[in-house]
Amino acid sequence: MNHIDQLRRLLQRTNQSLFDVEHWGDLASIQNAGRAVRKQFGELSSAGPGDERSIGVSVLAYHRSGDLPNYREAKYVCFGIANSYGRDEYCLIEDRKLFPRLITHVDQYKQEPRKFRRCYQGLLSGYFEYPGLVSPSQDGKSNWTDLQGYLKGNLTFVQRQEPPVEWTKTLGEHANLFTDAPCLRYGDALLMGDTRDIDTLREKLALTDRSWVLQEIIIAQIEAATKKSDADFKEHIRRLLALIDPLELLRSKGLARLLQRYHKCSEPLENIDLRDFSLKHWGSPMLQVKRQTWSAWVQEPVIKMVDTWLKLRSIEDFFALLAQDGQARRDRLEFWLRYVDAIDDLYFALGTNARQNNTPDYKRIREHMKGHWMSLGGAGVSADNNAFLMRIGNSLFVEFGKHGNASHVFQYDNLPFRLGSGFVDGTGDGLKNTYHPGHQAKMTHHQGWESEFEWTIKRLTGARPIAPKIKTPQPIAQNTYRVEQPSTPHPSSFIETLRKLASANGYTVVDHTSKGGNLWVEAPYSVNNSFRQLLEKWGFKFKSGKGWWREIE
Template identity: 35%
Template sequence: MFGTQIVVRRGGRDEAEKPFWISFADLMTALMVLFLVVMGVALLAVTKNVTEKEKREEQHRKDIELILDRFQATAKRYNGIKIDRDRHVIDFGDRARFAFGKSNLAPEQEAVLRQFVPEILTLANGDLGKRILKRVVVEGYLHDRNREIRDSRPGPAWVDTAIENRQLFNEAPCTPYVSQLLRGDESHIDRICEQLQIGKESWFLRQLVLTQVEGATKLGDDEFVSLLPRLLGLLARNEVLRDRGTILVLDRYARVSGSPLHPRLRDHAVTWWGNPWLPSNATRWGGVAPAARTMVSDWLKLEFIETFFTKLAEDGLADRRRMEFWKRYVKSIDDIEFALGSTARNSREPDLVALRKKMKGLTRELDASGANNAFIMTMGKLVAVEFSGLGNAFYGYDASRSLPFNTSQTLKLGKDERNSLKRSNRMLWLKHGDGIHGWNRWEDMFEATLRESFQIVPSVDTSRASVRTQAANERAKPTSFTPQRENARSSQNRTQTHESYSHVALKRFAATHGLQIDDRTAVGGNLWVRGDEDDGHIGQVLADWGFHAKPGKGWWK
């Protein structure tokens, strides 16, 4: 029989033994080559930057030499006028020197100057001149020959003024008058301006302002701070020097011991440059030292915290306990946003209009009627949300994850509503109520939670220690209310002055004394007030308003 022979061809032994992955040595060689390429590119970039800088500097030197060549070529046509290339000075010599006892130049001198000066100005106003020349200063003669302008004959009053104030013609003309001006004595300067006919737009008066600021910054803390109102007034009237002067003042105040809040300095800087921590204002604040910028940022955050818990509070009822609590964390707050309800957003009240202007770039739209507003703080990994309404809890979200709301869109207040600030997936939910979870005061509970969960601590130390009840059996013990009744009885012997009962009055009273209102009347229940039951004054006021005390529960009516 004939069969078909099947031959299976096998690869060579060397093919089977070839590894699929490259060897370790080849891998290291490839990485080394890649490293050398990256380093070479980086070195080329650095070398290129250095080379370009050197080229610009060299071109600038060439341009200076070129403009001096043109000045020199022009000066050669006028006998007596020289160019000092080392000092960058045009020396007119006798061509611009008044004769002794004379106030007019000779005709030939006038003719030379009338021809030479326009030629120099033409060169200065050309493309090269505009690129090189920063300013032209005329100086020298009167400082060295000040007394020669007087002769034996009676002269005009300006001559005596010029001789008496010889320092006006040197390189620091304003320095001798600083101490007088800082004391508020402007009589000497007024006389100089009148006699020498110095106009209000003169560079001299602008330089006087800056010299006063510079002089004040060299004084001690107390004297400098006492002069701040005057300095800020000067800068407010001089827009040209306001940037430079404000930088000097802020940097100096940041070195004042403790750098206490200065509202006028804060408002001056924020009005002129805007919010210091907004990226859009980074260029305006760029010249200020980091310490001074941080100082103003903290001041502004303090003002915003106070404003939210007072002016933007529900029904105008100031919540001072929440305000004082968050003020202690001002240095931990990285960013602030305000979600404003319809009232705060649209009100034409002067205070709210001014407030919205100061909050520019920080306000967001909140779809809520009335006085409902929200205060959003970013503190490291925590996004904290407080609400203006007294009965709202505190919400905390993880900043390292995607937030359940977008502040660039209209925000809501409904529970788990789309883009709502109140979401079930929050990290923290804390109520502003005393006696919760074994804590005597809600502030202590908040502080412990922020410290333990986020390592956020108050920047202002407090002398009182956090007090927490120790054991469950102690909390279960009945509380004696005899002291309260005694306090209530003793308080009847004193004249108590409080407003008549109303719901608004109750809210105001609760906010002042840290009480919590629990209104269950809508479902057929009672109106409860919960808080410090040991305070006799609170019990007396509520009793006068018709409330009844229930030990361990609070007051009801």
């Protein structure tokens, strides 16, 4: 075989391998090729997963030398501006000297538009990744703001480059991402469940789960909700709290905004979701050690609102759950609720049974009163007795749970026991010590006791009984709804009527019946008397900390 024949056979073999049907029909090969093309021309992506190590090496080399010897190094550094590398967790965007130098270097590539657009991609990726709106680094915030202006100023330039790509078109349609309120535009749609814009951003701009955009859209929803009517705003609170719960950097900002808006409601009745979420993340505003956290985010009127919620809840918990004197507890509950605005501080002294009870209600009480509850003991003190201690001015009022125990009043600055000490004696050596020089009064719950208590409170503190402002519900409109309960109410019509009545009083109905659960009215024990009578007539029972419930067959 001569040389020409050998060459002919080699060419035939090569052509056959190139056009082999099986080779070009390989789906994985086609998909890989497609991804490579989209990566180069159509999507906003990183320099590539395989280049992550090279990116880190380039960033650290730039950190050491301050030099970018070629385009490849500049490109890698652009894609690594928002990540941390090395033992010292070096982050380039937080470098006040080298980051501006990088921007100046990238600007030189405008003479080579394709290279400039690739570097722009890297910078844009870092812009979306770095939390510039909430970063604790002042240099990082400053550089991020400068980068925002640079990307915005060069957007038109990269859009003009050939071939046209999808991500630059998408970026142009969402130039709001380069403003001081980058995501407000999406708030209303997201609040209604429309995610089309965000889906487009995630796809075309390759936003990762770390991107601040995906966090700021939650703040945008909160802002959108705050602009709605009181009733509509309240409908969104629970879902918005669930969204911010895992986001540590934005959680306090979002919670503060929700609390501020709720305080402006015409009737800022106790909101269980806001109350419990606040306690979980900020602690109780009744504790001075937690007061600084609250003051850093919201103003005093808002703190006072939540503080009053907690006091109201504590009074209700004591007389609805911890007190052991039957129907008389309602009289005492309603009496002390009228002094909630005058109560400066309060404590629980819990007997053995309350301390050892691990049902959800008792656990919640101990958690809510953390730092403000003590163990109640002493010779002859019943295991199921508890005490409620309220400071009004310079007087401390002590109420016991079990019927037959008198109430005692002491000078707050001259007590025969220590508040918050972990243990308090419930006998004549402690809470009932009438011989101590700080003892001011002893009162019993005889018939007509309310007048004596009011007179004593006024004499010692000047406080007068008033209805709690934030808890007063609107009365049920007369003749608006029929209140008779049908003998066998149809569930749908009954629940609809209940929703209207609850809404008229400022409360929310939660229906779990479709899941085999109960029907709930999220309202406190101390609801409007007329409304409470309706709930009781309709078979609702009160569960402390949650509200009123009943089964629907």
